[in-house]
Amino acid sequence: MYREIVTILKSIAPDSDFENCKDFFEEKLIDSFGIMSLITLLEEKFHIFIKGEDISEHNFKNVECIDKLVKKYLRS
Amino acid sequence: MQKNILEYLDKTALEFCDKMAFNDGDISVTFKELKQNTEAIGSGLLQLGVMNQPIVVFLSNKCECVNAFLGIVSSGNFYCQIDFTMPIERINSILKILMPAGIITRREYKQKVELFQTQCDVFFIEELEKTKIQDLQLEQIRYRMCDLDPVYVLFTSGSTGVPKGVVITHRGVIDYTDWFGETFLIDETHIFGNQVPLHFDLSIQDIYCALKYGCSVYFIPQRFFLFPQNLIGYLNEKRINTIIWVPSVLCTVVNLKGFEVITPKFLKKILFAGEVMPNKQLNVWRREVPDALYVNLFGPTEITNICAYYIVDREFNDDAPLPIGGPCNNIRLYVLNENNELVKEGESGELCVFGTCLALGYFNNFQKTKESFIQNPLNSFYEERLYRTGDIVKYNDRGELLYLCRKDFQIKHMGHRIELGEIEVVFGGMTHIENCACLYDDKTSRIVMFYMGSEMEAKDLVVYLKKKIPEYMIPNVFIHCKDFPYNANGKIDRKRLREKFYEGGGR
Incomplete structure:
Protein backbone atom coordinates (compact mmCIF):
# COMPACT_ATOMS: atom_id res chain seq x y z
CA MET A 1 0.00 0.00 0.00
CA TYR A 2 2.69 2.43 1.12
CA ARG A 3 4.74 1.72 -2.01
CA GLU A 4 1.75 2.13 -4.26
CA ILE A 5 1.01 5.53 -2.77
CA VAL A 6 4.61 6.61 -3.30
CA THR A 7 4.40 5.41 -6.91
CA ILE A 8 1.28 7.50 -7.45
CA LEU A 9 2.92 10.57 -5.91
CA LYS A 10 5.98 10.06 -8.11
CA SER A 11 3.77 9.95 -11.17
CA ILE A 12 2.60 13.46 -10.31
CA ALA A 13 5.95 14.97 -9.37
CA PRO A 14 8.70 12.51 -10.33
CA ASP A 15 11.50 14.72 -9.08
CA SER A 16 10.27 15.07 -5.50
CA ASP A 17 11.39 13.07 -2.46
CA PHE A 18 8.02 12.32 -0.89
CA GLU A 19 9.20 9.54 1.43
CA ASN A 20 11.47 11.73 3.48
CA CYS A 21 9.11 14.66 3.65
CA LYS A 22 6.99 15.35 6.73
CA ASP A 23 4.87 18.06 5.15
CA PHE A 24 4.39 18.22 1.36
CA PHE A 25 2.73 21.62 1.61
CA GLU A 26 5.32 23.25 3.81
CA GLU A 27 7.99 22.13 1.35
CA LYS A 28 5.82 22.95 -1.68
CA LEU A 29 6.14 19.49 -3.25
CA ILE A 30 2.58 19.60 -4.50
CA ASP A 31 0.08 22.30 -5.54
CA SER A 32 -3.72 22.34 -5.76
CA PHE A 33 -3.74 20.84 -9.27
CA GLY A 34 -1.44 18.09 -7.98
CA ILE A 35 -3.90 17.32 -5.19
CA MET A 36 -6.65 17.00 -7.77
CA SER A 37 -4.61 14.41 -9.70
CA LEU A 38 -3.62 12.62 -6.50
CA ILE A 39 -7.21 12.18 -5.36
CA THR A 40 -8.37 10.92 -8.76
CA LEU A 41 -5.49 8.42 -8.89
CA LEU A 42 -6.03 7.16 -5.34
CA GLU A 43 -9.73 6.69 -6.02
CA GLU A 44 -9.03 4.74 -9.19
CA LYS A 45 -6.23 2.62 -7.79
CA PHE A 46 -7.96 1.58 -4.57
CA HIS A 47 -11.55 1.75 -5.81
CA ILE A 48 -12.55 4.18 -3.11
CA PHE A 49 -14.47 7.44 -3.10
CA ILE A 50 -12.87 10.04 -0.87
CA LYS A 51 -15.37 12.33 0.80
CA GLY A 52 -14.98 16.10 0.70
CA GLU A 53 -14.59 16.28 4.47
CA ASP A 54 -11.45 14.12 4.23
CA ILE A 55 -9.82 16.27 1.56
CA SER A 56 -7.81 18.33 3.99
CA GLU A 57 -4.25 19.38 4.57
CA HIS A 58 -4.03 17.09 7.59
CA ASN A 59 -4.88 13.93 5.61
CA PHE A 60 -2.54 14.62 2.70
CA LYS A 61 0.51 16.20 4.23
CA ASN A 62 2.74 13.11 4.02
CA VAL A 63 2.79 9.48 2.89
CA GLU A 64 1.88 8.11 6.35
CA CYS A 65 -1.22 10.30 6.54
CA ILE A 66 -2.39 9.30 3.05
CA ASP A 67 -1.72 5.66 3.90
CA LYS A 68 -3.85 5.99 7.02
CA LEU A 69 -6.66 7.64 5.09
CA VAL A 70 -6.73 5.00 2.34
CA LYS A 71 -6.74 2.20 4.95
CA LYS A 72 -9.70 3.83 6.64
CA TYR A 73 -11.65 3.73 3.38
CA LEU A 74 -10.63 0.16 2.58
CA ARG A 75 -11.90 -0.98 5.98
CA SER A 76 -15.28 0.65 5.66
CA MET B 1 -10.78 66.58 -14.15
CA GLN B 2 -9.13 63.23 -13.57
CA LYS B 3 -5.97 62.33 -15.38
CA ASN B 4 -3.88 60.31 -12.93
CA ILE B 5 -4.69 57.15 -10.97
CA LEU B 6 -3.22 58.70 -7.81
CA GLU B 7 -6.13 61.12 -7.61
CA TYR B 8 -8.15 58.14 -6.36
CA LEU B 9 -5.82 57.75 -3.42
CA ASP B 10 -5.82 61.48 -2.63
CA LYS B 11 -9.56 61.24 -1.97
CA THR B 12 -9.78 57.84 -0.29
CA ALA B 13 -6.86 58.59 2.04
CA LEU B 14 -8.94 61.44 3.45
CA GLU B 15 -12.29 59.67 3.45
CA PHE B 16 -11.22 56.20 4.61
CA CYS B 17 -8.06 57.20 6.45
CA ASP B 18 -7.59 54.36 8.98
CA LYS B 19 -9.55 51.69 7.12
CA MET B 20 -7.57 48.68 5.91
CA ALA B 21 -6.78 48.98 2.21
CA PHE B 22 -4.60 45.92 1.56
CA ASN B 23 -3.67 42.87 3.58
CA ASP B 24 -1.55 39.96 2.40
CA GLY B 25 -1.31 37.93 5.57
CA ASP B 26 2.07 39.38 6.50
CA ILE B 27 1.53 43.09 6.06
CA SER B 28 -1.57 45.25 6.26
CA VAL B 29 -1.81 48.90 5.18
CA THR B 30 -4.49 51.52 5.72
CA PHE B 31 -5.35 54.14 3.11
CA LYS B 32 -3.49 56.79 5.07
CA GLU B 33 -0.38 54.63 5.35
CA LEU B 34 -0.60 53.79 1.67
CA LYS B 35 -0.57 57.46 0.74
CA GLN B 36 2.28 58.10 3.11
CA ASN B 37 4.32 55.20 1.65
CA THR B 38 3.49 56.24 -1.91
CA GLU B 39 4.76 59.77 -1.41
CA ALA B 40 7.85 58.67 0.50
CA ILE B 41 8.82 56.16 -2.21
CA GLY B 42 8.01 58.73 -4.90
CA SER B 43 10.22 61.28 -3.19
CA GLY B 44 13.05 58.77 -2.87
CA LEU B 45 12.94 58.10 -6.62
CA LEU B 46 13.21 61.81 -7.47
CA GLN B 47 17.00 61.51 -7.36
CA LEU B 48 16.78 59.63 -10.68
CA GLY B 49 15.65 62.89 -12.25
CA VAL B 50 13.60 61.13 -14.94
CA MET B 51 9.98 61.04 -16.04
CA ASN B 52 8.03 58.45 -18.01
CA GLN B 53 10.68 55.79 -17.57
CA PRO B 54 10.07 52.17 -16.57
CA ILE B 55 11.02 51.16 -13.04
CA VAL B 56 11.11 47.47 -12.18
CA VAL B 57 9.52 46.07 -9.03
CA PHE B 58 11.14 42.88 -7.76
CA LEU B 59 9.36 42.05 -4.52
CA SER B 60 7.46 38.99 -3.36
CA ASN B 61 5.12 40.59 -0.86
CA LYS B 62 1.95 41.89 -2.54
CA CYS B 63 1.35 44.79 -0.14
CA GLU B 64 4.88 46.00 -0.66
CA CYS B 65 4.38 45.69 -4.41
CA VAL B 66 1.38 48.00 -4.30
CA ASN B 67 3.34 50.55 -2.26
CA ALA B 68 6.14 50.38 -4.83
CA PHE B 69 3.76 50.66 -7.80
CA LEU B 70 2.13 53.80 -6.51
CA GLY B 71 5.42 55.29 -5.38
CA ILE B 72 6.81 54.85 -8.88
CA VAL B 73 3.74 56.50 -10.39
CA SER B 74 4.01 59.43 -7.99
CA SER B 75 7.61 59.96 -9.14
CA GLY B 76 6.24 60.45 -12.67
CA ASN B 77 7.37 57.06 -13.95
CA PHE B 78 5.67 53.72 -14.61
CA TYR B 79 6.02 50.31 -13.04
CA CYS B 80 6.79 46.87 -14.33
CA GLN B 81 6.51 44.01 -11.91
CA ILE B 82 8.75 41.04 -12.48
CA ASP B 83 7.33 37.70 -11.40
CA PHE B 84 9.39 36.73 -8.38
CA THR B 85 9.56 33.08 -9.47
CA MET B 86 10.59 33.87 -13.04
CA PRO B 87 13.81 32.21 -14.26
CA ILE B 88 16.74 34.61 -14.45
CA GLU B 89 17.10 34.15 -18.21
CA ARG B 90 13.63 35.42 -18.83
CA ILE B 91 14.12 38.30 -16.42
CA ASN B 92 17.19 39.32 -18.40
CA SER B 93 15.39 39.09 -21.71
CA ILE B 94 12.75 41.44 -20.29
CA LEU B 95 15.36 43.85 -18.90
CA LYS B 96 17.02 43.93 -22.30
CA ILE B 97 13.80 45.18 -23.86
CA LEU B 98 12.79 47.43 -21.00
CA MET B 99 16.08 49.17 -20.14
CA PRO B 100 14.65 50.36 -16.81
CA ALA B 101 15.71 53.51 -14.99
CA GLY B 102 15.71 51.70 -11.65
CA ILE B 103 14.77 48.58 -9.71
CA ILE B 104 12.93 48.47 -6.40
CA THR B 105 13.61 45.40 -4.28
CA ARG B 106 14.44 44.47 -0.67
CA ARG B 107 17.91 44.24 0.79
CA GLU B 108 17.48 40.48 1.31
CA TYR B 109 17.04 39.92 -2.46
CA LYS B 110 20.23 41.80 -3.27
CA GLN B 111 22.11 38.66 -4.41
CA LYS B 112 19.35 37.72 -6.82
CA VAL B 113 19.25 41.23 -8.25
CA GLU B 114 23.00 41.16 -8.77
CA LEU B 115 22.39 38.54 -11.47
CA PHE B 116 20.27 41.03 -13.42
CA GLN B 117 21.95 42.24 -16.59
CA THR B 118 21.38 45.95 -16.13
CA GLN B 119 23.39 48.95 -15.00
CA CYS B 120 20.44 50.80 -13.50
CA ASP B 121 20.11 52.02 -9.91
CA VAL B 122 18.84 49.57 -7.32
CA PHE B 123 16.61 50.88 -4.50
CA PHE B 124 15.61 49.08 -1.34
CA ILE B 125 11.98 49.62 -0.43
CA GLU B 126 12.65 49.64 3.30
CA GLU B 127 14.90 52.66 2.77
CA LEU B 128 12.70 54.40 0.21
CA GLU B 129 9.78 54.28 2.63
CA LYS B 130 11.81 56.37 5.10
CA THR B 131 12.46 59.20 2.62
CA LYS B 132 11.28 62.66 3.63
CA ILE B 133 8.29 63.59 1.47
CA GLN B 134 8.96 66.30 -1.12
CA ASP B 135 5.43 67.67 -1.49
CA LEU B 136 6.22 70.50 -3.83
CA GLN B 137 8.22 68.46 -6.33
CA LEU B 138 5.66 65.63 -6.36
CA GLU B 139 2.95 68.18 -7.06
CA GLN B 140 4.91 69.71 -9.94
CA ILE B 141 5.42 66.28 -11.46
CA ARG B 142 1.72 65.50 -11.13
CA TYR B 143 0.86 68.69 -12.98
CA ARG B 144 3.21 67.85 -15.84
CA MET B 145 1.80 64.38 -16.30
CA CYS B 146 -0.94 63.56 -18.81
CA ASP B 147 -3.54 60.83 -18.84
CA LEU B 148 -1.94 59.18 -21.87
CA ASP B 149 1.31 58.63 -20.00
CA PRO B 150 2.01 54.99 -19.14
CA VAL B 151 1.12 53.65 -15.72
CA TYR B 152 2.48 50.14 -16.09
CA VAL B 153 4.08 47.71 -18.51
CA LEU B 154 3.03 44.11 -18.42
CA PHE B 155 4.97 41.41 -20.19
CA THR B 156 3.14 38.65 -22.00
CA SER B 157 4.69 35.75 -23.83
CA GLY B 158 5.17 36.36 -27.50
CA SER B 159 4.46 33.56 -29.94
CA THR B 160 8.07 33.73 -31.08
CA GLY B 161 9.38 33.33 -27.53
CA VAL B 162 10.45 36.98 -27.07
CA PRO B 163 8.28 38.59 -24.38
CA LYS B 164 6.15 41.59 -25.36
CA GLY B 165 5.73 44.49 -22.93
CA VAL B 166 2.24 45.94 -23.15
CA VAL B 167 2.20 49.65 -22.24
CA ILE B 168 -0.99 50.69 -20.40
CA THR B 169 -1.99 54.30 -19.74
CA HIS B 170 -3.54 56.14 -16.81
CA ARG B 171 -6.51 56.79 -19.09
CA GLY B 172 -6.97 53.06 -19.72
CA VAL B 173 -6.92 52.18 -16.02
CA ILE B 174 -9.30 55.03 -15.12
CA ASP B 175 -11.65 53.98 -17.93
CA TYR B 176 -11.63 50.36 -16.77
CA THR B 177 -12.04 51.17 -13.07
CA ASP B 178 -14.93 53.54 -13.79
CA TRP B 179 -16.63 50.96 -15.95
CA PHE B 180 -16.09 48.16 -13.44
CA GLY B 181 -17.37 50.22 -10.52
CA GLU B 182 -20.45 51.53 -12.34
CA THR B 183 -21.40 48.20 -13.89
CA PHE B 184 -21.05 46.07 -10.77
CA LEU B 185 -22.13 48.79 -8.32
CA ILE B 186 -18.90 48.80 -6.34
CA ASP B 187 -18.70 50.82 -3.14
CA GLU B 188 -16.72 50.79 0.10
CA THR B 189 -18.68 47.80 1.46
CA HIS B 190 -16.95 45.50 -1.02
CA ILE B 191 -14.25 43.24 0.33
CA PHE B 192 -12.14 41.71 -2.43
CA GLY B 193 -10.34 38.38 -2.21
CA ASN B 194 -7.48 38.59 -4.70
CA GLN B 195 -6.28 35.37 -6.31
CA VAL B 196 -4.22 36.30 -9.36
CA PRO B 197 -0.60 37.49 -9.19
CA LEU B 198 0.00 41.21 -9.61
CA HIS B 199 1.94 40.65 -12.82
CA PHE B 200 -1.31 39.34 -14.31
CA ASP B 201 -3.71 42.13 -15.34
CA LEU B 202 -6.76 40.45 -13.88
CA SER B 203 -5.52 42.00 -10.61
CA ILE B 204 -6.07 45.56 -11.88
CA GLN B 205 -9.61 46.02 -10.57
CA ASP B 206 -8.62 44.54 -7.21
CA ILE B 207 -6.05 47.30 -6.73
CA TYR B 208 -7.81 50.22 -8.38
CA CYS B 209 -11.32 49.61 -7.03
CA ALA B 210 -9.78 49.76 -3.57
CA LEU B 211 -8.12 53.06 -4.44
CA LYS B 212 -11.21 54.54 -6.03
CA TYR B 213 -14.01 53.26 -3.80
CA GLY B 214 -12.25 52.56 -0.52
CA CYS B 215 -12.74 48.78 -0.72
CA SER B 216 -10.59 46.47 1.38
CA VAL B 217 -8.53 43.86 -0.46
CA TYR B 218 -7.19 40.61 0.95
CA PHE B 219 -4.36 39.13 -1.08
CA ILE B 220 -5.16 35.53 -0.25
CA PRO B 221 -1.93 33.71 0.67
CA GLN B 222 -1.03 30.95 -1.78
CA ARG B 223 -1.28 28.12 0.75
CA PHE B 224 -5.04 28.66 1.15
CA PHE B 225 -5.57 27.60 -2.45
CA LEU B 226 -4.37 24.05 -1.77
CA PHE B 227 -7.60 22.84 -0.18
CA PRO B 228 -11.06 24.27 -0.80
CA GLN B 229 -11.95 23.88 2.88
CA ASN B 230 -9.15 26.25 3.82
CA LEU B 231 -9.93 28.62 0.96
CA ILE B 232 -13.63 28.95 1.69
CA GLY B 233 -12.84 29.11 5.40
CA TYR B 234 -10.60 32.07 4.65
CA LEU B 235 -13.28 33.78 2.53
CA ASN B 236 -15.78 33.36 5.37
CA GLU B 237 -13.39 34.49 8.08
CA LYS B 238 -12.53 37.70 6.22
CA ARG B 239 -16.13 38.21 5.07
CA ILE B 240 -14.97 38.45 1.46
CA ASN B 241 -17.88 39.25 -0.85
CA THR B 242 -16.23 39.92 -4.22
CA ILE B 243 -13.82 37.72 -6.18
CA ILE B 244 -12.36 37.95 -9.66
CA TRP B 245 -10.54 34.67 -10.24
CA VAL B 246 -9.38 32.47 -13.08
CA PRO B 247 -11.80 29.63 -13.89
CA SER B 248 -9.26 26.87 -13.07
CA VAL B 249 -9.32 27.91 -9.43
CA LEU B 250 -13.11 28.00 -9.28
CA CYS B 251 -13.10 24.53 -10.87
CA THR B 252 -10.64 23.18 -8.30
CA VAL B 253 -13.08 24.07 -5.53
CA VAL B 254 -15.71 21.92 -7.24
CA ASN B 255 -13.42 19.06 -8.26
CA LEU B 256 -11.91 18.80 -4.76
CA LYS B 257 -15.43 18.48 -3.36
CA GLY B 258 -15.13 21.67 -1.35
CA PHE B 259 -18.88 22.28 -1.20
CA GLU B 260 -19.47 18.95 0.57
CA VAL B 261 -17.85 20.48 3.60
CA ILE B 262 -18.31 24.23 3.56
CA THR B 263 -20.08 26.96 1.56
CA PRO B 264 -19.09 30.59 1.15
CA LYS B 265 -21.28 32.72 3.41
CA PHE B 266 -20.61 36.23 2.21
CA LEU B 267 -19.80 35.95 -1.51
CA LYS B 268 -22.08 38.19 -3.55
CA LYS B 269 -20.09 38.84 -6.73
CA ILE B 270 -18.18 36.11 -8.50
CA LEU B 271 -16.40 37.13 -11.68
CA PHE B 272 -13.97 35.19 -13.79
CA ALA B 273 -11.70 35.77 -16.75
CA GLY B 274 -8.53 34.54 -18.35
CA GLU B 275 -9.83 31.32 -19.87
CA VAL B 276 -13.11 29.62 -20.67
CA MET B 277 -15.27 28.86 -17.63
CA PRO B 278 -16.88 25.44 -18.13
CA ASN B 279 -20.61 25.46 -17.39
CA LYS B 280 -20.36 22.10 -15.66
CA GLN B 281 -18.42 23.54 -12.75
CA LEU B 282 -20.16 26.91 -12.95
CA ASN B 283 -23.50 25.15 -12.51
CA VAL B 284 -22.24 23.63 -9.26
CA TRP B 285 -21.24 27.09 -8.03
CA ARG B 286 -24.61 28.50 -9.03
CA ARG B 287 -26.36 25.74 -7.10
CA GLU B 288 -24.21 26.13 -4.01
CA VAL B 289 -24.07 29.93 -3.95
CA PRO B 290 -27.38 30.80 -5.60
CA ASP B 291 -27.67 34.46 -4.63
CA ALA B 292 -24.39 35.63 -6.11
CA LEU B 293 -23.92 37.58 -9.32
CA TYR B 294 -21.85 35.61 -11.84
CA VAL B 295 -20.02 37.42 -14.59
CA ASN B 296 -17.89 36.15 -17.43
CA LEU B 297 -15.26 38.78 -18.27
CA PHE B 298 -13.25 38.74 -21.43
CA GLY B 299 -10.33 40.68 -22.80
CA PRO B 300 -6.65 40.67 -23.65
CA THR B 301 -3.94 42.59 -21.79
CA GLU B 302 -3.62 45.03 -24.70
CA ILE B 303 -6.94 46.76 -24.00
CA THR B 304 -6.53 47.24 -20.21
CA ASN B 305 -7.82 43.87 -19.17
CA ILE B 306 -11.48 43.57 -20.19
CA CYS B 307 -13.44 44.54 -23.30
CA ALA B 308 -16.52 42.31 -23.14
CA TYR B 309 -18.64 40.84 -20.37
CA TYR B 310 -21.63 38.65 -19.84
CA ILE B 311 -23.75 38.65 -16.68
CA VAL B 312 -24.98 35.07 -16.28
CA ASP B 313 -28.74 35.49 -16.47
CA ARG B 314 -30.14 32.15 -17.59
CA GLU B 315 -29.69 28.41 -17.27
CA PHE B 316 -27.03 26.61 -19.28
CA ASN B 317 -26.50 22.92 -19.92
CA ASP B 318 -23.21 21.48 -18.71
CA ASP B 319 -21.95 21.18 -22.27
CA ALA B 320 -23.16 24.57 -23.53
CA PRO B 321 -20.69 27.40 -24.10
CA LEU B 322 -20.95 30.46 -21.86
CA PRO B 323 -21.17 33.68 -23.93
CA ILE B 324 -18.69 36.52 -23.49
CA GLY B 325 -21.64 38.83 -24.08
CA GLY B 326 -21.14 42.34 -25.35
CA PRO B 327 -18.81 45.33 -25.11
CA CYS B 328 -18.09 47.28 -21.94
CA ASN B 329 -19.26 50.89 -21.91
CA ASN B 330 -16.93 53.20 -23.89
CA ILE B 331 -15.61 50.28 -25.93
CA ARG B 332 -16.67 49.28 -29.43
CA LEU B 333 -16.12 45.82 -30.79
CA TYR B 334 -15.82 44.83 -34.42
CA VAL B 335 -15.84 41.25 -35.65
CA LEU B 336 -13.95 41.14 -38.92
CA ASN B 337 -13.60 38.27 -41.36
CA GLU B 338 -10.52 37.42 -43.40
CA ASN B 339 -11.35 40.15 -45.92
CA ASN B 340 -11.54 42.77 -43.16
CA GLU B 341 -15.30 43.06 -43.53
CA LEU B 342 -17.87 42.87 -40.76
CA VAL B 343 -19.01 39.26 -40.38
CA LYS B 344 -22.38 38.21 -41.72
CA GLU B 345 -24.92 36.33 -39.65
CA GLY B 346 -23.51 33.10 -38.22
CA GLU B 347 -20.03 33.79 -39.59
CA SER B 348 -17.05 33.78 -37.23
CA GLY B 349 -14.28 36.37 -37.32
CA GLU B 350 -11.55 38.09 -35.39
CA LEU B 351 -12.50 40.33 -32.50
CA CYS B 352 -11.14 43.87 -32.87
CA VAL B 353 -11.39 46.49 -30.13
CA PHE B 354 -11.72 50.27 -30.28
CA GLY B 355 -11.64 52.61 -27.32
CA THR B 356 -9.65 54.70 -24.91
CA CYS B 357 -8.68 51.40 -23.26
CA LEU B 358 -6.13 50.54 -25.96
CA ALA B 359 -2.53 50.10 -24.90
CA LEU B 360 0.12 52.38 -26.35
CA GLY B 361 1.56 49.26 -27.97
CA TYR B 362 4.52 47.04 -27.15
CA PHE B 363 7.42 48.65 -25.35
CA ASN B 364 10.47 49.09 -27.54
CA ASN B 365 8.86 47.14 -30.37
CA PHE B 366 7.20 49.30 -33.02
CA GLN B 367 7.22 46.40 -35.45
CA LYS B 368 4.99 44.16 -33.32
CA THR B 369 2.86 47.18 -32.36
CA LYS B 370 2.16 47.92 -36.02
CA GLU B 371 1.08 44.34 -36.63
CA SER B 372 -1.51 44.27 -33.86
CA PHE B 373 -2.66 47.88 -33.53
CA ILE B 374 -4.12 48.80 -36.89
CA GLN B 375 -6.20 51.43 -38.61
CA ASN B 376 -9.84 50.38 -38.71
CA PRO B 377 -10.15 48.99 -42.25
CA LEU B 378 -13.76 50.23 -42.36
CA ASN B 379 -12.71 53.85 -41.80
CA SER B 380 -10.72 55.65 -44.49
CA PHE B 381 -11.36 59.20 -43.26
CA TYR B 382 -9.62 59.67 -39.94
CA GLU B 383 -7.46 57.71 -37.54
CA GLU B 384 -9.34 55.01 -35.68
CA ARG B 385 -6.91 52.67 -33.99
CA LEU B 386 -8.05 49.08 -33.43
CA TYR B 387 -6.45 46.26 -31.55
CA ARG B 388 -6.62 42.90 -33.30
CA THR B 389 -7.08 40.40 -30.48
CA GLY B 390 -6.34 37.25 -32.45
CA ASP B 391 -9.45 35.79 -30.82
CA ILE B 392 -12.07 34.19 -33.04
CA VAL B 393 -15.65 34.92 -31.99
CA LYS B 394 -19.15 34.83 -33.42
CA TYR B 395 -22.59 36.11 -32.49
CA ASN B 396 -25.25 33.69 -31.24
CA ASP B 397 -28.99 34.02 -31.96
CA ARG B 398 -29.37 36.45 -29.09
CA GLY B 399 -26.68 38.75 -30.45
CA GLU B 400 -24.24 37.78 -27.72
CA LEU B 401 -20.64 37.12 -28.58
CA LEU B 402 -19.31 33.60 -28.21
CA TYR B 403 -15.62 32.99 -27.86
CA LEU B 404 -14.54 30.18 -30.15
CA CYS B 405 -10.79 29.95 -29.99
CA ARG B 406 -7.54 31.73 -30.64
CA LYS B 407 -6.90 32.59 -34.24
CA ASP B 408 -4.04 30.12 -34.19
CA PHE B 409 -6.34 27.41 -32.73
CA GLN B 410 -8.52 27.52 -35.74
CA ILE B 411 -7.75 24.54 -37.90
CA LYS B 412 -8.68 23.07 -41.22
CA HIS B 413 -9.27 19.39 -41.04
Missing part, protein backbone atom coordinates in the same frame (compact mmCIF):
# COMPACT_ATOMS: atom_id res chain seq x y z
CA MET B 414 -10.54 17.24 -43.88
CA GLY B 415 -11.58 20.41 -45.67
CA HIS B 416 -13.61 21.70 -42.76
CA ARG B 417 -12.86 24.77 -40.71
CA ILE B 418 -12.82 23.70 -37.07
CA GLU B 419 -12.55 25.62 -33.84
CA LEU B 420 -10.81 23.38 -31.34
CA GLY B 421 -12.41 25.30 -28.47
CA GLU B 422 -15.78 24.09 -29.58
CA ILE B 423 -14.74 20.45 -29.27
CA GLU B 424 -13.38 21.16 -25.80
CA VAL B 425 -16.64 22.63 -24.59
CA VAL B 426 -18.63 19.58 -25.67
CA PHE B 427 -16.10 17.04 -24.46
CA GLY B 428 -15.62 18.87 -21.13
CA GLY B 429 -19.36 18.62 -20.51
CA MET B 430 -19.15 14.83 -20.06
CA THR B 431 -19.67 13.57 -16.51
CA HIS B 432 -16.31 11.97 -15.90
CA ILE B 433 -14.16 14.66 -17.48
CA GLU B 434 -12.44 17.10 -15.13
CA ASN B 435 -10.48 19.08 -17.64
CA CYS B 436 -9.54 18.83 -21.29
CA ALA B 437 -7.46 20.47 -23.97
CA CYS B 438 -7.53 19.83 -27.70
CA LEU B 439 -4.63 20.18 -30.12
CA TYR B 440 -4.20 19.70 -33.80
CA ASP B 441 -1.28 17.65 -35.01
CA ASP B 442 -0.44 19.13 -38.39
CA LYS B 443 2.05 16.42 -39.22
CA THR B 444 -0.45 13.61 -39.20
CA SER B 445 -3.63 15.69 -39.58
CA ARG B 446 -5.09 14.40 -36.37
CA ILE B 447 -7.15 16.07 -33.67
CA VAL B 448 -5.68 15.14 -30.31
CA MET B 449 -7.71 15.38 -27.12
CA PHE B 450 -6.00 15.42 -23.74
CA TYR B 451 -8.22 14.89 -20.76
CA MET B 452 -8.19 14.52 -17.00
CA GLY B 453 -10.68 12.53 -14.94
CA SER B 454 -11.64 8.87 -15.17
CA GLU B 455 -9.89 7.01 -17.95
CA MET B 456 -12.30 5.79 -20.63
CA GLU B 457 -12.29 3.69 -23.78
CA ALA B 458 -11.74 5.86 -26.84
CA LYS B 459 -14.57 3.92 -28.45
CA ASP B 460 -17.07 5.07 -25.83
CA LEU B 461 -15.89 8.66 -26.08
CA VAL B 462 -16.45 8.67 -29.83
CA VAL B 463 -19.97 7.28 -29.42
CA TYR B 464 -20.76 10.10 -27.02
CA LEU B 465 -19.24 12.86 -29.13
CA LYS B 466 -20.99 11.70 -32.28
CA LYS B 467 -24.22 12.71 -30.61
CA LYS B 468 -22.97 16.21 -30.09
CA ILE B 469 -20.71 17.32 -32.93
CA PRO B 470 -20.19 16.57 -36.62
CA GLU B 471 -18.09 13.55 -37.37
CA TYR B 472 -15.24 15.57 -38.85
CA MET B 473 -14.78 17.26 -35.49
CA ILE B 474 -14.35 14.05 -33.52
CA PRO B 475 -10.79 13.76 -32.13
CA ASN B 476 -8.65 10.97 -33.55
CA VAL B 477 -6.52 10.45 -30.48
CA PHE B 478 -7.58 10.55 -26.84
CA ILE B 479 -4.86 10.85 -24.24
CA HIS B 480 -5.68 10.41 -20.60
CA CYS B 481 -3.50 12.59 -18.37
CA LYS B 482 -2.98 12.45 -14.65
CA ASP B 483 -2.39 16.15 -14.66
CA PHE B 484 -1.91 19.04 -17.03
CA PRO B 485 1.01 21.44 -17.20
CA TYR B 486 -0.14 24.88 -16.08
CA ASN B 487 1.56 28.20 -16.60
CA ALA B 488 2.23 30.71 -13.82
CA ASN B 489 -1.24 32.18 -14.11
CA GLY B 490 -2.98 28.87 -13.71
CA LYS B 491 -3.94 28.38 -17.34
CA ILE B 492 -3.32 25.15 -19.19
CA ASP B 493 0.09 25.35 -20.82
CA ARG B 494 -0.77 24.13 -24.29
CA LYS B 495 2.70 24.47 -25.64
CA ARG B 496 4.04 22.05 -23.05
CA LEU B 497 1.12 19.72 -23.63
CA ARG B 498 2.04 19.59 -27.29
CA GLU B 499 5.67 18.92 -26.43
CA LYS B 500 4.59 16.07 -24.15
CA PHE B 501 2.61 14.60 -27.02
CA TYR B 502 5.59 14.58 -29.33
CA GLU B 503 7.88 13.30 -26.61
CA GLY B 504 5.50 10.38 -26.20
CA GLY B 505 6.09 9.62 -29.87
CA GLY B 506 2.77 11.11 -30.95
CA ARG B 507 0.79 8.15 -29.71
